[in-house]
Amino acid sequence: MTPRERVQCILEHRKPDRVAVDIGSTAAGITNDTFRKVKEYLGVTSEDIVARPDESSALYNDDVLEKLGSDFRHVFLLPPDGYDPFAVEGMIINEFGVEKKLLQGMTQLSSTPLDDAEIEDIDTYPWPDPYAPGRTRGLKERARHLYYDTDYAIASRAVSHGFFELSWELRGMENMLVDMLVDKEFANKLLDKTLEIQMGLYDVLLSECGEYLQIVETADDYGTQKGPIMSPELFEEMILPRRKKLNDFIKSKAPQVKIFHHTCGSVYRLLDGLIESGVDILNPVQPSADDMDTYRLQEEFGDRLIFHGSIDEQTALIFSGDRVQDEMKTRLESLGKEGGYIMAPTSNFQDDMPMENIIKFAEWAKELGQYDN
16 A cells, blocks of 8 residues: 555555554654754755744654655645744744743743733734735645655644634633633633634635645644543533534535544543544544543544554653554554554654654554554
């Protein structure tokens, strides 16, 4: 099978020849400093794509993925013309005006610009324009090239952070959760505004290249290590209708795609709702979080979800190659039992992981992940 055929087989809940391997999707990339080391190790000298300059995993390179052995290639919306994430020295500023500091190679939130806002301030805030010029530089050409001139699976994303995550980054996590309970008018208005902008970004993306994609990636973190960030009841009230609205819009623009959703942590109690909202692929399936046993997940949700990720940074990737391969075997026996599994790390590869685990990740997965059809 070609990579594209292999992934399509998995997306249709059929067993492929072997497990598919994804490096480069949401939470399955490489942090910037580590990326540069990997690139040098592999002897790659071609120019990188800077897909999201305000993030700690901003860099992307097809030649790196070729040498690492990924079955996927990706297309991205780019920052608009004139956007400068480094306009303030020592800070990274995203398009929403949220400031971040870079600490040990990772971005850390350092401002919440709507912390003290009143509801009328939402109307006057300097929101980014999803239709600003420059976002689609070379996008259609790249997507067409990947579709017609290669046989890789093709995935794409318009955003890295979802409407809930953007809302609490602007408002502050504690403030936002309190608003969702006691000031629903404010919370609904802020969530609707961030959703509106995100739908615009997906409109721009999918109008340009939707016909070439197999997977469209979305993201919004709803879990902690111990359980959901909010009650399932609040999630159903405040989040799911908006998530469904976005998913329905994506499918209206590109009916053939499967919708990938990234949400870290313990989200077992939210999965029925996410599936009902239109999520097809769950990432990162974090096995070290409570209630995320991969045998149980496969048994209860394997006929309705494709699982993506689950090679854990906490329990495997920071240890020896033998430990990584043992975890791969467990995930193949559980999540990959019926073939509905794409192997990837649960978080971006980074400097606390042995270089061997990054370089040989796909090689080990392909050796271990053969199916007897």
